[in-house]
Amino acid sequence: MFARRPSTEPLDQQCRAMAAWLGREFPAWVIWWGPATRRYWALPRRGVVAPLLEAADPEALVAALREAQAWNGIGPTARRP
Numbered sequence: 001m002f003a004r005r006p007s008t009e010p011l012d013q014q015c016r017a018m019a020a021w022l023g024r025e026f027p028a029w030v031i032w033w034g035p036a037t038r039r040y041w042a043l044p045r046r047g048v049v050a051p052l053l054e055a056a057d058p059e060a061l062v063a064a065l066r067e068a069q070a071w072n073g074i075g076p077t078a079r080r081p
Helices: 009-025 058-072
Strands: 029-034 039-044 053-055
Touching: 009 029, 009 039, 009 058, 039 058, 053 058
Parallel strands: none
Antiparallel strands: 029 039, 039 053
16 A cells, blocks of 8 residues: 655645746746646747746746846847847
8 A cells, every 4th residue: 555645735836826926927938837846847938949947946947037038038138239
């Protein structure tokens, strides 16, 4: 018989809510919480050339998003010539 793991549903709900908020803050990206991977993920929207990003926490994802946007000329953090 397998031992039951404690429910992570409340934490998952918080993480999904954070991912939704991040998606509104970074509209050039589709952002989600992966309950199986326990990571945040960001994929550029169609027509945007940038890498798939992942991070263990929202702060790390924000840092990665800002860096990717700067390097790929996306959004307000884009590097200007």
